[in-house]
Amino acid sequence: MSEQHRIPVTVLGLGTMGRAIADTIHRGGHPTTIWNRTAGRADSLVAKGVALAADPVAAVEASPVVVVCLLDDESVRGTLTPLVDALAGRLVVNVTTVTPKQARQTSDWAVEHGIEYLDGAIMATPEMIGLPVASLLYSGSRAAFDTHRELLELLGGARWFGTDAGLASLYDLALLGSMYSMFAGVAQGAAMLASEGVPAAEFVAMAGPWIDAMLSALPYHAEYYDSGDYTAEVQSLDFNKAAVDAIAEAARDQGVGTDVVAAVQTLIDRQVAAGHGKDGFARIFESIRRPIPRA
Numbered sequence: 692m693s694e695q696h697r698i699p700v701t702v703l704g705l706g707t708m709g710r711a712i713a714d715t716i717h718r719g720g721h722p723t724t725i726w727n728r729t730a731g732r733a734d735s736l737v738a739k740g741v742a743l744a745a746d747p748v749a750a751v752e753a754s755p756v757v758v759v760c761l762l763d764d765e766s767v768r769g770t771l772t773p774l775v776d777a778l779a780g781r782l783v784v785n786v787t788t789v790t791p792k793q794a795r796q797t798s799d800w801a802v803e804h805g806i807e808y809l810d811g812a813i814m815a816t817p818e819m820i821g822l823p824v825a826s827l828l829y830s831g832s833r834a835a836f837d838t839h840r841e842l843l844e845l846l847g848g849a850r851w852f853g854t855d856a857g858l859a860s861l862y863d864l865a866l867l868g869s870m871y872s873m874f875a876g877v878a879q880g881a882a883m884l885a886s887e888g889v890p891a892a893e894f895v896a897m898a899g900p901w902i903d904a905m906l907s908a909l910p911y912h913a914e915y916y917d918s919g920d921y922t923a924e925v926q927s928l929d930f931n932k933a934a935v936d937a938i939a940e941a942a943r944d945q946g947v948g949t950d951v952v953a954a955v956q957t958l959i960d961r962q963v964a965a966g967h968g969k970d971g972f973a974r975i976f977e978s979i980r981r982p983i984p985r986a
């Protein structure tokens with residue numbers, strides 16, 4: 692076992708994700724200390740030999756590396772602020788889902804108080820932690836990332852995005868945003884078919900392969916976004932507007948909501964109104980990148 696494997700690690704937060712992280716680190720050979728606001732959530736780990744600290748200060752003092760996996764930024768700040776003295780000189784790896792701004796603020800706070808800081812974002816569910824399919828994004832201290840790479844890789848593939856602590860979170864939320872929009876689109880389609888009694892299972896059996904096939908278009912979209920040249924030989928925005936308007940009309944006719952498709956209509960309509968109807972569909976990127984300033 693290498694020196695890396697013996698570094699004591701503390702995990703603050705034992706929700707479903709925190710428990711998976713603590714369990715994986717413990718199984719990876721690190722002396723592991725845990726703490727959670729609510730007692731009881733540590734029981735399964737304690738049964739495996741993980742050390743439960745009496746209080747958060749004792750938890751932090753047990754290890755040079757403190758992994759924080761709490762609900763949100765508010766719970767992170769509420770938990771870490773009273774621990775500032777105990778945390779000085781240690782590394783905080785905060786894998787709680789936060790916004791880039793929140794990650795930067797916590798990083799600034801940490802650095803100001805002599806705490807090394809690495810922000811992490813988890814692209815995995817708890818069952819995936821420790822498996823090759825799990826991917827974790829990091830930004831902040833490069834030295835911390837390099838020094839503790841072996842530990843971080845225990846949880847899943849580890850990739851560093853830069854010294855700006857907000858970047859891991861920005862990538863995380865960009866990826867999650869794509870996912871949520873995709874699921875919302877499928878919900879729209881399922882609702883339209885449900886209006887005729889078609890089970891969602893039947894619909895998703897078709898929607899999955901359809902979305903899979905469409906994924907091959909993503910690199911072409913990226914080329915348009917990066918170049919800013921949306922010249923299209925086929926499938927102009929005008930063409931797509933007709934299709935998307937038809938989806939909205941059909942949804943209304945079937946008595947189901949149009950919220951998801953209405954958002955796409957708005958993105959298209961702004962570009963068509965600005966005279967870009969002959970450009971390709973990828974031009975909706977401009978509607979998002981340059982939003983209408985709020986009054």
Ligand code: NAP
Pocket residue numbers: 704705706707708709710727728729730732760761762763765766769770786787788789813814815816817
């Ligand atoms: P969870 O099961 O709801 O656990 C939330 C944790 O936060 C618990 O330990 C809870 O403590 C603690 N907590 C909440 N409010 C607190 C406060 N005010 N002060 C102190 N502790 C507080 O959530 P989870 O699934 O473990 O997720 C943890 C983080 O991982 C989240 O940021 C989530 O977005 C991220 N994540 C989760 C997944 C996933 O699939 N679960 C995937 C990617 C990322 P108590 O037990 O005392 O309530």
